[in-house]
Amino acid sequence: MHILKHLSSEKDEKVMPNLQRRNFLKYMGMGAALATATSLAACHKDHDYVDNGVSLGSGDFAVLNFAYALEQLEAAFYTQIVASPYSGITPTELEFFTDIRNHEIGHRDFFKKALSTNAIIGLEVDFSSIDFSSRASVLATAKAFEDLGVSAYNGAAQYISSTDTGKAYLLLAGKIVSVEARHAAYIRDLIEPGSFAGNDVVDANGLDTVRTPAQVFAIAGKYIKTKINANTLPHA
Structure with a gap:
């Protein structure tokens, strides 16, 4: 059973040196502005765990925590792939999966820093239904996760407020969803060469x-053991 518990960014920093030194600094340019906005928000912890699950918070923070939860899931999944590659994986495939892992860790850590005290806890995930030794199982799950991620960002954008801060969040989401779509295209090409x-x-x-x-x-709930209360998410 592959279960990763209470994921921490500190552990992953050791396996993502390229992202840490180069790309992550680019993310943090906008992250500083979002963190400032976060610090001006109410300091009570809407994300505290209660009987009905971890609350995502309210308003724009709920939408960001929604994205943060998915990025935690994807970062954990690709970390597992790189840590225990499937049978017959090629050096090129491993290199690309390492790149994708680093992207997802970057997305996850960006949201954590931007949300600051409004961030939900590190989620406990359960990948026991995935056979990480099987290329077919890994690629099918990767395809499902990437397609899910793209559709999630597409659907959540409408819930972000029209404030200046909300516009900054929307710009960020657009930058991230485009990367997720690149991942999705690559995974599909691995499954069926020439497709995207x-x-x-x-x-x-x-x-x-x-x-x-x-x-x-x-869909994602199958792989997230931590109970999440999404009732506070905005509605269009």
Whole structure:
């Protein structure tokens, strides 16, 4: 059973030197501004654990915590792949999965820093249903996670406020979802060479899939052991 408990960014910093020295500094340019906005918000901890689960908070912070939860899940998944590669993995595949892991860790740590005291706790995940020794199992799960991530960002954007801070969050989400889409295209190409998308995620108008937070958690909940209370998420 592959269960990673209470993930911490400190451990992962050791395995992502390239991101730490170069790319993460780019993220933190906007992160400083968002952290300032966060520090001006109410200091009570809406994310404290109660009987009905960890609350995501309210307003824009709830939307960011929603994204933070998904990034925790993806970072944990790709960390596991790199730590115990599937049978027959090629050096090129391992290199690309390492890059994806670093991207997801960067996304996760960015949200944690931007949310500051409003961030939810580190989630406990359960990957016992995934056979990490099987290429087919890993790629199928990676495809599902990446497609889910893209649709989650697409669906959550409408809930971000129209304030100046909300606009900054929206810009950030756009930068991250585009990276997630690149991951999704690469995974699909690994499964079926020459492919990068399909009509299961892109409609006849060339528009990507959109999922509501409830739809996202209905899928992702299988892999998240920590109980999450998403009732405070904004509604369009």
